[in-house]
Amino acid sequence: MMEMITKQYIVDENNRKIAVQIPIKDFEKIEQLLEDYALFHLMKDNQGEELMNQKDAETYYKQLVKNS
Template identity: 45%
Template sequence: MKNFKRKYIINENNERVAVQLDIKTFEKIERALEDFVLGEKMLKNHPTENLILKDAKAYYKRLKKST
C-alpha cells in the first residue's frame, strides 16, 4: 500500500483521533473506492441483467452525489 503523507489530530490525552490528508490524496482514495465499489457491483450483477449506458451513467452520477 502506498504511504500517504498524513497529519494526526490528537485529543487532550495525546491519543490519535483523526487523520488529515491533503485534498489530492483524498481524491485518489475516493476514486479508488468508487472503482472498487463499481467492480464489486459488476461482479454481483446477474449475467442476464444488462444495464443500458444511459442508466449506468445515471447510477454513477447518483454514487458521486451520495459521497
C-alpha cells in the same frame, strides 16, 4: 509499489490520536480507488443480470453519486 501518504495526526488533551489529516490529492486518490473497487465488485456480483444501456447506466450512476 505503494505510495506513502503524508499525514498529520490530531490528538486530544491526553495525546491520544483522534483524527488524521491528509492532503486533498491523496484523499481524492483514495476515494477514486474505493469507488473503482466497489464498482468492480458490483459488476462482478451482477454478472448474468439484465444489462442497462449506456444512457440508463450513466443516469443511475449520477444518481448514486448525488446521493452519497
